Amino acid sequence: MSHSSEAPDAGAGSISVMLVEDDERVRSRFGRQIAAAQGLALACAVSSAGEALDWLAEHPVNVLLVDLGLPDRSGIEVIQACTRLQPACEIMVITMFGDEGTMMQAFTAGASGYLLKDGSEEDLAAHIHNLRNGGAPMSPIIARQLLRRLAPPTASGEARAADGVVPLSPKESEVLGLVARGFSYPEVGRLLGVSVNTVHTHARNIYGKLNVSSKTEAVYEARQLGWIKG
Incomplete structure (x- = not known):
């Protein structure tokens, strides 16, 4: 089920924002943040790539916020279409996927910002203004991955070494392993x-x-250090 709405009056100088997010609760929360922020106007909020592509083909928008794990197809396709249809539109990903391959696909497709759904989105309005003003908002882990990708390899040919990292205790390793599998802290405790x-x-x-x-x-x-596999 999608939720779509046209902004009744974006107002002169307001930044029009399109939101593509399939989780209804997240979509509502982000939509409220955008609608309440000074200088922003929520132009459209939809739950699927198909709805997003149809809307983008007919309506100009300043900023596109897009999840990548959409129910009908990848958000990468939405980014590619937006880049083609509306080259002046700024694009920012907001997703749970933080792996390097997905990140690079998004940037290659045309995204300029990349936030993970781990708290980085709390300052969503500020990130949107930053993006529109030429910035590239990123969660710290995403910025770190980009820096590592650009860094020259060491003499051993490795991008990084584990030297100097204090190893985890057996119990800490158990906790981290369960967290990596998606268990909450209360579930880990049980x-x-x-x-x-x-x-x-x-x-x-x-x-x-x-x-x-x-x-x-x-x-x-932990995965980079080889402490967690997969």
């Missing part, structure tokens, strides 16, 4: 037979050792 406060303590230790600030970053760093 599976390991410990309190959720103990799980939070392990998580803080993991974050400190990996120098990260979110679950997504922790899992990514």
